[in-house]
Amino acid sequence: MGIIVKKVLIALALWCLVINTREIAACFVTERDALVALNASINDPDGRLSSWRGDNCCNWSGVRCSKKTGHVIQLDLGEYTLQGEINPSLAGLTNLVYLNLSQNDFGGVSIPEFIGSFKMLRYLDLSGAHFAGPVPPQLGNLSRLQYLDLSGSQMVTVDNFHWVSKLTSLRYLDLSWLYLAASLDWLQAVNMLPLLQVLLLNDASLPATNLNCFPQVNFTTLKILDLKSNTNLNSSLPSWIWNLSSLSELDLSSCGLSGEIPNELGKLTSLKSLALADNKLKGGIPRSVSRLCKLVNLHLSRNILSGDITKTAKSLLPCMKGLQILDLADNKLKGNLSGWLEQIVSLRVLDLSTNSLSGAVPASIGNISNLTYLDISFNSFKGTISELHFLNLSRLDTLVLSSNSLKIMMNHRWVPPFQLREVGMHSCLVGPQFPTWLQSQTRIERIDVGSTGISGMLPDWIWNFSSSLTSLNVSRNNITRKLPASLEQLKMLTTLSMRYNQLEGSIPDLPTGIQLLDLSHNYLSGSLPQKVGGRELYYLLLSHNFLSGVIPKNLCKMVSMEVIDLSNNNLSGELPNCWNKNSHLYTIDFSSNNFWGEIPSTIGSLSSLVTLHLSKNNLSGTLPTSLQSCNRLMLLDLGENNLCGNIPKWIGDGLQALVVLSLGSNQFSGEIPEELSQLHALQFLDFGNNKLSGPVTHFLGNLTALHLGRPEWDAPPFIEFMVYGVGGAYFSVYTNTLEATYRGRMLIFGKCYFLRSIDLSTNQLTGDIPSEIGSLSALASLNLSRNYIEGNIPEELGRITELGSLDLSWNNLSGSIPQGLKLLGMLSVLNLSYNDLSGKIPSGFQFQTFDELSYLGNVNLCGAPLSRICLPNGSKHRHRKLHQRFDMVTYLCMLLGFASGFSIVLVILISSAAARKAYFEFTDNILNKLHTEADLKLHFNRALAGRNLSMPTESQNSLTCYHFEGPPSPS
Secondary structure, three states: OHHHHHHHHHHHHHHHHHHHHHHHOOOOHHHHHHHHHHHHHEEOOOOOOOOOOOOOHHHOOOEEEOOOOOOEEEEEOOOOOOEEOOOHHHHHOOOOOEEEOOOOEOOOOOOOHHHHHOOOOOEEEOOOOOOOEEOOHHHHHOOOOOEEEOOOOOOEEOOOOOOHHHOOOOOEEEOOOOEOOOOOOHHHHHOOOOOOOEEEOOOOOOOOOOOOOOOOOOOOOOOEEEOOOOOOOOOOOOHHHHHOOOOOEEEOOOOOOEEEOOHHHHHOOOOOEEEOOOOEEEEOOOHHHHHOOOOOEEEOOOOEEEEEHHHHHHHHOOOOOOOOEEEOOOOEEEEOOOOOHHHOOOOOEEEOOOOEEEEOOOHHHHHOOOOOEEEOOOOEEEEEEOHHHHOOOOOOOEEEOOOOEEEEOOOOOOOOOOOOOEEEOOOOEOOOOOOHHHHHOOOOOEEEOOOOOOEEOOOHHHHHOOOOOOEEEOOOOEEOOEOOHHHHHOOOOOEEEOOOOOOEOOOOOOOOOOOEEEOOOOOOEEOOOOOOOOOOOOEEEOOOOEEEEOOOHHHHHOOOOOEEEOOOOEEEEEOOOOOOOOOOOOEEEOOOOEEEEOOOHHHHHOOOOOEEEOOOOEEEEOOOHHHHHOOOOOEEEOOOOEEEEEOOOHHHHHOOOOOEEEOOOOEEEEOOOHHHHHOOOOOEEEOOOOEEEEEOOHHHHHOOHHHHOOOHHHOOOOOEEEEEOHHHOEEEEEEOOEEEEEOOEEEEEOOHHHOOEEEOOOOEEEOOOOHHHHHOOOOOEEEOOOOOOOOOOOHHHHHOOOOOEEEOOOOOOEEOOOHHHHHOOOOOEEEOOOOEEEEEOOOOHHHHHOOHHHOOOOOEEEOOOOOOOOOOOOHHHHHHHHHHHHHHHHHHHHHHHHHHHHHHHHHHHHHOHHHHHHHHHHHHHHHHHHHHHHHHHHHHHHHHHHOOOOOOOOOOOOOOOOOOOOOOOOO
């Protein structure tokens, strides 16, 4: 028996020797030469191919040969950081079974067509290799291919899927991040792959085909289907999916899906992961989900789902004993957490944020001992949260309770059983003291206790988290005192928001890694620090303080900066003229300071600039021509300065992205250039209170953005800057605001895309009102007051359906008020005063809401609300004739009466001495009074001339009273 075993062992040893001999034998010369040519054609910066030497290519790195034939069957060069092009000689490896060139950089060349000649190939991975262009249809020749991954580059396109339908052996297909918008036949081609188990087409721009028009499904062996982030699908949930009974993972997030979740979902009993997040799904969660007992991950966030979560949970969750992720955030669910939540003991992640949930948070939530992530923010929960809620949550690392009516009451000696990384209690009641239990959280990275009623000084230990703290938000509290000098030592700190507090003193030097600094709306003083932060500072927000001095020049050198807001301070001096053309600045806001001098020319080098606020300063000079290079500029606010010269024509040529153009209250002169008609995005134009002359230009009718308007959901991107906050939520860092007169009132607009206004008031404009303005149907405010405009009010103004404010006062307009203005149903402010309008004021509709102040100074207007009554048409001539006949009779009667009366008086005076005496005393008194009044009038005129007083001008709104000493009383 032992001899037999020995012979067998010897035989096995000899066989192994033969096999090993075959492995180390020299590879085929042709295949070796092909690999040598490949090595010569590409760059190998990391030296990963340094072993490609000698005759035996089977021993080279990434190369494997067949033990039977000696041919190269595997070339695995994934993540070798290779660069360059692939030599066509590689086609000589005709026996390749496995080819992996993923995660290299082939410089945007096309996928080689010769890969389609590898008839033995079963595994092909070209993902993330920086190919470009269309996928060669020759890949359809790889009939034995089981694994295909071309993902990772939207520079690679697929115009049709016909070649995919030939890969009938395929089990794994990943075309994620390719550009498949022209592939209308993608679903039909995939249906020809009966063995397919994994289909990954996420972020691939799939076209909007009819997903439900699909007669029969052939790929029923599919286990994983990922189509997420194909927003153009715009369909209801495809019915053919319910036939995929083997499906274990389904991800249709961000696909533009709508409608309700059908009951057929319950057929997918093998599902372990279901993701339908970020769609437009509505209605309730179907009861059939209770059959998905294997479900581990459930993602239904960011939809329009409704219903009572209490009833839904009690019917759906009993069988889901292994559920680990429950994400229902950002829906319209109502109900409370009592009676069901504590039963899901396997939960690791619970996100119910941004719903309409209410009631108290049960203390039994502390029994879910596996919980690591808890977010119930932005609901209507109320009551008290205490240490009892966290007794067994030793694994918790993210806790977000923000934006609820919760009172966080922890014993000041309490030491939590967990170590948090993130905590959010924004808008809960935490204060007046800063929560002391946070001192024990040695791994804390993000803290958000904004608007929590904290007052007084921050504890010193908060600045000791130098090794972990990255984000601190204590905004909108009553925090006092100064910022510590040790702030610079928080090397990990990237976000510091302390806006709307009562901080005093100067700003200390900041950590070099700071990315967002928001100290706005405080009482900080002194000059700006020379070291504001490092090169990674993105947002610098110091507005509404008492900072003084000049802007340090090193601020220009921070090329990573995106937003600078130093508005509403006491800063002075000239603006720095050192801006870098490599900067990434989107917004500069230096408004409401004391800057003087000219606008620096280097601002024109900021090609990324979107909004520029320099209003309410003492800037002078003309606009620099370099500014025309800021062709992305959407908001330009230079109002209330001393800028002069003509309005440049290059604004229309170079700044065609402008949405808001505010140059009001300056010293600009000349005519409005017609080139501004090229500003097709413009919807707010303010040239008011300047010295502009010439006619009101007809090109205003070409402002196409005011033809149709800009809907709220298509708002300009300059509106708001958001950054990542605690718990995955985003919070606003900076909102572009603009102060403007709107509907007769000075308002501050935080959403500038609502501003649809033209203001040319208080200039020296002449001519008539262009009828073309009537085509601006989305215009909400028009102000042409205090000019020298003549002619009639155009009937076309009645077509501006959105007009809410119309001011044409203090001009030379004549004629009647057009009846078409009655069609302006949105009109709430009307001022036509101090013109030469005539006729009857239109009545009815919104005109009955305007008082007489809207029409003052038009002596020929009549009708309500004025006291002047309009006579019927044609009655004026008849009235004159009647008046003439009446005058003739009156005069005749007066003559006869005077003759009779005079004769009677004469008889009395002749016959009575007493009567004569009384008559002459009466006439003397009358003459004395007339003489006194004449003297008073003479002295009045002399006094007025002596003081050189002028009458009120048209630019004065209120009545001006003049006072002087009158002449002495006559003796």
